[in-house]
Amino acid sequence: MEMIDNVSYLFGFLGGLGLFLYGMHIMADGMQKTAGGKMQQFLSKITDNRFTAILLGAVITAIIQSSGATTVMVVGFVSAGMLSLVQAVGVIMGANIGTTITAWIVSLGTIGDSLKLFQPGFYAPLMIGIGAIFILFSKSDKKKTIGEIVLGLGMLFLGLDLMAGNIKPFTGAPIFSEAFRVLGGNPILGIIVGIVVTALMQSSSASVGILQTLAFNGVVNTAAAIYITLGQNIGSCVTAIISSVGSSRTAKRAAAIHLLFNTMGAIVFGILGFVVFTVNTKLANHTINAVEISIFHTFFNLTMTTLLYPFAGLLVKLSGMIVRGKDDEVVEAKKEPILQLDERVLLTPAFAVQSGSVEVARMGSIALKSLNAAMGAINTKSLDDLKTVAQCEQTLDDMQEALTEYLIKVDNLSLSESQKKHVNNLFNMVTDIERVGDHADNLSENAKYMIDNNLEFSDLAKEDLAEISKDAIDAFETAINASGANALGAVRRVNKLEDKVDMLEDELREKHIDRLTKGECNPQSGIAFLDIISNLERVSDHATNIAGYVKNEI
Structure with a gap:
């Protein structure tokens, strides 16, 4: 009987993860439709002003709920000659800031039982019902879109509840505490785990959601959460790297810039974290919650953007050293491609x-x-x-x-x-x-x-x-x-x-x-x-x- 229960919990967790991801997809889809023409004008407003590019990158990612998707678009636009590498740097930095919105949404869904009435998951079934009614019975295109957003949010929070509820019976198992103790004591291993999980899931939002769900159940220590989060930031680059394969040399450099930015951040914060946690073992072993993970995630991306903001040109030069060869922006122009766009924008x-x-x-x-x-x-x-x-x-x-x-x-x-x-x-x-x-x-x-x-x-x-x-x-x-x-x-x-x-x-x-x-x-x-x-x-x-x-x- 215990075996059946364990399988049932596993199925419940996977179902919750599916609801979470699909809900986020539907919600982002609805938000894009609501943004409509405004979003379509974003690209034309990106200039060599890096601050504007960062702001737009953050807004776009907040709307589509995926820094990976934003970076894939940037790779496509760079490949088509619609963006320069210097402009791309700002958008990529902004994308990392925008993706922190997802972590904060997840945090809302992990408010404790003592505040049940204020917990979004409590209203998730109602949100799904209202959203479905809007979609099925409303004749107005605008109301249908609002229904998609509400339905997506409801599914997202219901998915979080399912994940948290079905992982809870296992959180008392020694394997969890031991695993996070090992990851917390080894920065490289913790970062690698974050990279691998995010790369496999092709979504930093999903991996952060799982980490926050575990944190909600009180099994994640601060050191492990920090290292895994740093790895998740690097793992989010995998989608753009895959996207750049077969593209122009310039597009590969855009993907390299994304990887450089997040890797530099992981190295800086990884070293700082190791020093701090070695000195303060009590902080390292402190049980972290979902909101604290969101705070760190936001602090990390804002800090790295501030630090590297003046060095966009340097990042472009470093990307040229990684992806060697003659700058092919001019060469490609001579080829006069049939369409100057990358079909990855279809995402x-x-x-x-x-x-x-x-x-x-x-x-x-x-x-x-x-x-x-x-x-x-x-x-x-x-x-x-x-x-x-x-x-x-x-x-x-x-x-x-x-x-x-x-x-x-x-x-x-x-x-x-x-x-x-x-x-x-x-x-x-x-x-x-x-x-x-x-x-x-x-x-x-x-x-x-x-x-x-x-x-x-x-x-x-x-x-x-x-x-x-x-x-x-x-x-x-x-x-x-x-x-x-x-x-x-x-x-x-x-x-x-x-x-x-x-x-x-x-x-x-x-x-x-x-x-x-x-x-x-x-x-x-x-x-x-x-x-x-x-x-x-x-x-x-x-x-x-x-x-x-x-x-x-x-």
């Missing part, structure tokens, strides 16, 4: 959506470059411009395929209704932008035809082309740059320009046919002219489509 839906927006905007800028080059070839007979259009057209075709695949993956993530709507609009924008690229290619074909046949337009025709091309290209450029507070004004401007281009096309077509009838224009040039203004009118139509997608989200 965080809000950033995955934002990354998609950035890439669609980049695709738009390539189509704009192609348009300008095509008109340059028509006006100046430049062969270099024809080559530029051909290169851009191939890039746009590749980007359409890659972005469509990427956006399908993003669409399958847990997104809010507004995010889903935005992703749907991105799908449509990609199609319109690619079609603009096709029209630029058509224009370059006209330019090549004129070059091969040594054709020229009349001065009047050149003036007409300059006017309609300026308005069509202006409409497209305004559309792809329409965002933020001035989006509505940009949309209105695109619509006005499109109307003007439509009228110009009709007017210029009539005038040119009249010139052809009077024999004032070469028929071969006339065919090219009519085809050019037709393509430019179609460009303005696609600009209007893109502006319409922007308007849908205002």
Whole structure:
């Protein structure tokens, strides 16, 4: 019977751990949706100001409840060239501070029985019930998201209760006190245990939660808790290190910076701890509680960030010594990757959506470059411009395929209704932008035809082309740059320009046919002219489509 009871307790503990992790996942998911567009703007606000980067790293990690996930995103952004290594240092430091929020949430769930009414676990079933009602019966997207957060919190606290309750019968066993006595007396061993457990679980939040649950049951001494916590900080780097495998040399250096930062902290505090605990054995053997673990965790990360804050440049240099080789940020730019993003951002839906927006905007800028080059070839007979259009057209075709695949993956993530709507609009924008690229290619074909046949337009025709091309290209450029507070004004401007281009096309077509009838224009040039203004009118139509997608989200 005792054997069955022990197995039952084990199952209960594992079930509690599962509830804890899944609850944290659901809660973080809901918080990301609530943050919405604000979170999507975080990346653009990261500058070379390390304090800002640290603050944003802390906020992001507090929202997604995982320093590992934040660092994985940083590795992806660095790999894509969206962040420099110096900027990444600040975000990584902030991520370590942000992850302490998880420990404090766990601490709330371990308040003693004497304060039962103030213990979150007491209300966990109610929170799960309320959250489920919101999710199942509310029609409002906002209320469903609130339900996810409440449900996730309830599951998190219920999981903690299950873990604590099912580990309690074993806490009196000599193996626990002996194990923590050994770990407390050996800093290296304690740190290694923290590293291994966190690396295996791929979550410092989970390993800290288990340690705090054991501390709640009074079996963890201070020395052991300190050393294990230091190891957990190093173990949290494993996810980012795995993520950087196969990435650029620069991305590997970002992961190395994370490892360096946490390892330096573990060495400094490990040595200090060993000295203090050797002198004061009473403190070393003092039974630590969950709140005290949270206090140390927070103190450790704040202190190391303060100490290493001025040495971000040094950390970057050290990472270069660990990951040797020529700095490949410039080399990678020459390769011109199809998408300048790392799909590891899919781990965080809000950033995955934002990354998609950035890439669609980049695709738009390539189509704009192609348009300008095509008109340059028509006006100046430049062969270099024809080559530029051909290169851009191939890039746009590749980007359409890659972005469509990427956006399908993003669409399958847990997104809010507004995010889903935005992703749907991105799908449509990609199609319109690619079609603009096709029209630029058509224009370059006209330019090549004129070059091969040594054709020229009349001065009047050149003036007409300059006017309609300026308005069509202006409409497209305004559309792809329409965002933020001035989006509505940009949309209105695109619509006005499109109307003007439509009228110009009709007017210029009539005038040119009249010139052809009077024999004032070469028929071969006339065919090219009519085809050019037709393509430019179609460009303005696609600009209007893109502006319409922007308007849908205002």
